[in-house]
Amino acid sequence: MSASASPKEEAPQYKAVPIMAALLISGFIGMLSETGLNIAITKLMVIFNVEPAQIQWLTTGFILVLAIITPVSGVLLQWFTTRQLFVTSLSFSIVGTLIAALAPSFEVLLTARLIQAVGTGLLIPLMFNTVLVIFPPHKRGAAMGIMGLVIMFAPAIGPAIAGMFLEYSDWTAIFWTALPLLVGALIFGLIFMRNVSEITRPRIDILSILLSSIGFGGIVFGFSTAGEGDHGWSNPKVIIGMIVGGVALLLFILRQLRMKQPMMNLRAFRYPMFTMGTLIVFVAMMIILSTVMLLPIYLQNGMAMLPLAAGLLLLPGGLINGLMSPLMGRLFDKHGPRWLVMPGLALVIVVLWFMTGIETTTSKGEIILLHSLLMIGISMIMMPASTNGLNQLPRELYPDGTAIMNTLQQVAGAIGTALAISIMSAGTKAYYTDNGKSIEDLTLAPLAMTQGVQAAFFMTIIFAALGLVISFFIKRVKVDQQDGGMQGPMH
Template sequence: MASESQVTASESGLDHIKVTPVIISFVVAGFIGLFSETALNMALSHLIHSLGIHETTAQWLTTGYLLTLGILVPVSGIILQWFTTRQLFITSLIFSIVGTFIAAIAPAFSVLMIARVVQALGTALLLPLMFNTILFIVPPYKRGKIMGIIGLVIMFAPAVGPTLSGLILKNLTWHWIFWISLPLLVMALIFGLFFMQNVTTPTKPKIDLISIVLSSIGFGGIVYGFSSAGESGGWSSTPVIIALVVGAIGLLLFVTRQLNMEKPMLNLKAFRYPMFSLGVLMVIVSMMVILSSMILLPLYLQTSLALSTFAAGLLLLPGGVINGLLSPVMGSLFDKFGPKWLVISGLVITLGSMLGFSRITLDTTSGMIVILHILMMVGVSMVMMPAQTNGLNQLPKELYPDGTAIMNTLQQVAGAIGTAVAISILSSGVQRYMETTDDKTNPLNPLLAFTEGVQQAFLFAIIITIVGLIISFFIKRVKVYREA
């Protein structure tokens, strides 16, 4: 492993960098951060009872987190150019540790809400930094394998989060989700203090405050609007409409300003590279499919099939684990064969699983759900990392910070949109079923209505997947060369 690291660093022109310890530092920190995210989502019902809050209030623990990411991640492109790798890594871990500690001792919702925002600050710094660092220290023809390892973390942590949180909540209070994460984050920080190295030299470009304000209003408004609509199921509510309109205007002004600046805060010239643009679209498709499914399936399992939180988490565990284990394999296959047929095959498999999910009923067996979920996660593992890596490979080095910022930002936006649309379709489907049924007193009808709502919501995922499949035929492998 050490020799591999030395070769990789040398080939990247960074002979002093020990690649393996740097990647391990990011993998450990990223895993714990993403684990606590999904683990808390499964604990919302416990939080509602123990803190005495309403469901809509509890959802702010997720919305506030996403909103913070939506505001900060677009700015990460310029942050990466102002500070060293070590400074940003240590700062992100400190934010994550402080946020996790505050959450662990939180006596009330307001304190826990503050903790979530502080945690999000750490994640908003860590994710773009991780991708940007990999682009600098790993040569293009080897990136597939390394990005696959990162993909293992990104998918495996959210997969085990619900299951482990179900086990924790079965025996302990929700505070222990954070108490268990805390020492692991501290260990990640200590490891990083010893092994994290500075990969880039800060250029400290001029900061344009107007761009930061417009970016915050634009992306923040869009993420808040879609998240709020998804949580309340109300697209016609005044706050949702105002947030989306203000966000759209802010985003339009932000894009216009960036295109007319000599040195923009976020260089949108990255979209001039066609494979990068297609990679971004594939990431958007993947995130919409994954996050819409991740919110629909637990609801279906717990409502329609009346399973416990822990049992629902166990059913969804195999797919997440297999996806995580396959990510490095898909990365290696990408290095050898390129992205096109991996992505096309992955989307075909994903489409098949979505068609299966659109036909689930009250009689669908747990085994069938596990099989369909595994197929979906296998398909996504063949799509996301290969398309993302291929797109980033086409960018010149000076656009790496902007490219990673763009991809990470649009992941958050796509996640908010996918979740909101899925919940909205689910709610309207339930409402339509109950309005047309003759026997509204039959206790079976609400379950049938909910199941039909889930079926209709998966039709949205089918449409998104088909769009992605059509686009995937235009993907071409970016030519990369081994350096002498």
């Protein structure tokens, strides 16, 4: 497959299929173990005798590390070869998975999750950047679609597989199963992975790294902590995290704009389609992760389903999302993003509106249908918006563009999850207050949670409507085939 820059010179170097296979196998196995753990949260609380505020750090800590690692990925992609980053990311994933499988305590399991997050934080930007380099612009949609197909299968089948392990085996089987597959992916990558990125070794600015780590990390920590315990947004840790993170992020932005060689080149936002694509992806990630958090909780606590049943109920939607990705990629290559993104957001709004009417008596078939339609809408949004935005960037901004987009996805996930949990909690408590009942009355728990989940889905509708407004201004990027990017900020 020809490269996007200097095709005549570089085409012989790149065999796209084995390179992408190595990345996709690694990404799939890594995400399988990560998403599978979510459905085991309730059981792990009992095993390790920890409270919800503590157990949530298995997810919060993972997102926090991603928010710190991902902004630095733009520099790492320019300092180290593709093979070096690939081997490093897989090594972190393997070590983290092994420690998790052997974890005798919650603290050890949390440490393992943080090590796994380093591997994922390196791998995801590497995958995006590699697609931009080895595929010409007119074929990137299909390539991104295949990437979506493989990666979305992991979140889809992860809960179902984890549910089976919990039902018939032990939670450690999640990691013992992933471990040999990760080792196999590393061996496959060592054989077939090739260096495709250009090594420029820009100057590393330690202050920028510190400011980005404190800035993005502080904001993610603040939002994530807001979803914990009874204090919510009034928790001092939330307020301090937000303030410290916000100030550090502002200083980081000002520093990047003044540097000749910034760590993260924010001038990528001069390209309007990149900016709009990033905003739409931001909104979509908030919707995805808030929904992924709300539905399993409601299915298990509101509708009294077992983890395996809840995982199987969400399986069709995830599989449909994955299967739709290649189709959306081909449609994007032919028709551009607008007539995919706009209908996709409209579909998402309609589905979320129906989800605000979810009840304890809602049939399993209706939930499967709504979740599947939601995933179809998301598949119409994510890949077209992100690919169109990245296509507008010149080749030298690819690492920065992927770093920006992936970093903001982590921030969006933290914000969406925190808002969903806090609104759900507030709605649940309001039910008891409105009916003059005690929160200790467990017989009312399903009805109270129903009101909370309905309120949280109303919140997601607002964000989807904002994304729909932005989508009216999206246009197809016309790319110079010789350099793979735009000639200037506008074309």
